[in-house]
Amino acid sequence: MPPTSVPNPTTPVRRAWTLPVALAAGLLAGMLLGWLAGGRVVLGVAIVAVAEIVLLLTRFGHVAQSIMPAPARAATPRHDHLQMRTRRLASNLRDLRRTASQLPDAVVLLDQDQHVRWCNHAAETLLGLRLPQDRGVQLRQRLQASELAGWLQQGGEREPLHDTIAPGKPDSQISVSLLPFGRRQQVLLARDTSHVTRLEQMRRDFVANVSHELRTPLTVIHGYLELIDPEDAPALAPVLGEMRAQSKRMGQIVEDLLTLSRLETQHRVEDERVPMAPLLATLRKEAEALSQGRHAVAVEADAGLDLLGSPKDLHSALSNLVSNAVRYTPAGGSITIRWRRSDDGATYSVSDTGYGIPASHLARLTERFYRVSSSRSRGTGGTGLGLSIVKHVLNLHQARLSIESEPGHGSTFACHFSPERLLAPTAGHDES
Ligand code: ADP
Numbered sequence: 001m002p003p004t005s006v007p008n009p010t011t012p013v014r015r016a017w018t019l020p021v022a023l024a025a026g027l028l029a030g031m032l033l034g035w036l037a038g039g040r041v042v043l044g045v046a047i048v049a050v051a052e053i054v055l056l057l058t059r060f061g062h063v064a065q066s067i068m069p070a071p072a073r074a075a076t077p078r079h080d081h082l083q084m085r086t087r088r089l090a091s092n093l094r095d096l097r098r099t100a101s102q103l104p105d106a107v108v109l110l111d112q113d114q115h116v117r118w119c120n121h122a123a124e125t126l127l128g129l130r131l132p133q134d135r136g137v138q139l140r141q142r143l144q145a146s147e148l149a150g151w152l153q154q155g156g157e158r159e160p161l162h163d164t165i166a167p168g169k170p171d172s173q174i175s176v177s178l179l180p181f182g183r184r185q186q187v188l189l190a191r192d193t194s195h196v197t198r199l200e201q202m203r204r205d206f207v208a209n210v211s212h213e214l215r216t217p218l219t220v221i222h223g224y225l226e227l228i229d230p231e232d233a234p235a236l237a238p239v240l241g242e243m244r245a246q247s248k249r250m251g252q253i254v255e256d257l258l259t260l261s262r263l264e265t266q267h268r269v270e271d272e273r274v275p276m277a278p279l280l281a282t283l284r285k286e287a288e289a290l291s292q293g294r295h296a297v298a299v300e301a302d303a304g305l306d307l308l309g310s311p312k313d314l315h316s317a318l319s320n321l322v323s324n325a326v327r328y329t330p331a332g333g334s335i336t337i338r339w340r341r342s343d344d345g346a347t348y349s350v351s352d353t354g355y356g357i358p359a360s361h362l363a364r365l366t367e368r369f370y371r372v373s374s375s376r377s378r379g380t381g382g383t384g385l386g387l388s389i390v391k392h393v394l395n396l397h398q399a400r401l402s403i404e405s406e407p408g409h410g411s412t413f414a415c416h417f418s419p420e421r422l423l424a425p426t427a428g429h430d431e432s
Contacts, residue, residue: 128168329354349414
């Protein structure tokens with residue numbers, strides 16, 4: 001640290017004019033004293049002049065001493081205090097470095113051009129960096145062959161990179177984030193998430209296996225229930241009806257869980273053209289079949305665009321929203337399916353005039369088995385997994401879901417697709 005000049009509190013602060021004025025005043029006083037002492041004006045002036053010269057020499061002596069270089073001076077208590085503080089700061093800094101180097105998470109300090117300034121032990125293990133060899137090396141060049149380099153190139157500060165292979169430990173996965181630090185510098189943090197990823201994988205496998213195992217027995221039970229004719233045992237007819245409905249619901253839950261497991265493990269979809277005009281016509285028919293004349297169903301489609309993605313998954317997601325609108329709108333209400341261009345792509349939306357959803361529930365609706373009203377959901381044959389499936393399908397198509405709702409007035413569920421997912425329709429597919 002460069003030495004800073006500390007003003008000496010014992011040095012009087014004088015203005016430039018004080019010295020000449022003091023000298024003149026002294027001489028005048030000398031003249032006056034000389035005259036009073038019997039007209040010896042010259043003698044009075046001389047005595048005062050000598051006194052002033054002595055005073056000035058003493059003063060200059062102090063000033064010369066105060067501007068002498070530090071080592072020439074004797075150590076002062078203040079100097080000792082400064083030295084002690086410097087030593088304490090250096091020791092704190094050492095402790096801080098030692099602590100950071102022992103952190104289980106990787107920490108890399110980067111300068112404004114993402115050159116490595118320092119990293120800890122975990123960074124050496126997880127990212128494969130070595131100090132001092134890698135000091136000053138540009139990080140994205142050093143990690144060139146990894147997904148991390150591409151993420152750094154695209155300005156990783158925007159969002160963290162999750163579950164990527166650790167460049168220095170290929171059997172581990174890490175989550176990485178980049179934070180601004182100091183003056184245009186950055187600190188890169190990486191955490192080993194292999195354990196969490198393994199647990200997540202175990203959960204997924206468990207759900208998929210259980211669902212798969214349940215599928216066959218449920219199909220058998222449902223099949224036998226269908227075979228029994230309620231007229232053969234009229235007393236059991238209501239029980240039989242309930243058993244059939246419940247086994248059908250269980251079958252649907254199993255199917256939805258299997259769909260979710262598949263969507264979760266999938267990272268991308270096979271892109272195909274999804275002609276929207278016939279799809280919208282199908283969705284309308286499905287809504288009318290489910291509603292059985294209890295609602296007015298309308299389609300407004302003026303986007304004049306097709307989608308690019310998985311026809312099966314997109315149909316499943318878009319029809320889920322239609323089925324929810326029918327199930328959560330009392331008889332006499334209306335349902336409108338829209339497909340429109342928007343400022344940033346195109347939007348598919350389903351509006352209803354149904355029960356609506358209180359704002360406090362909106363953020364959690366896409367969680368598995370989250371329901372605003374369990375009895376209403378079960379009463380209408382819901383599995384509690386529909387919106388979760390919608391969210392996963394949209395994620396795979398880089399689209400997002402937005403929900404607007406007012407209790408008692410209805411809801412609008414909208415899927416926003418970006419321009420990369422839109423295609424001009426080919427001849428032969430009319431908008432309905
Ligand atoms: P469910 O099978 O229960 O309908 P979803 O995941 O499709 O499961 O929906 C989750 C919950 O969101 C539903 O239980 C319901 O409470 C609420 N919900 C979904 N769509 C609507 C809608 N159009 N109007 C009112 N509530 C809705």
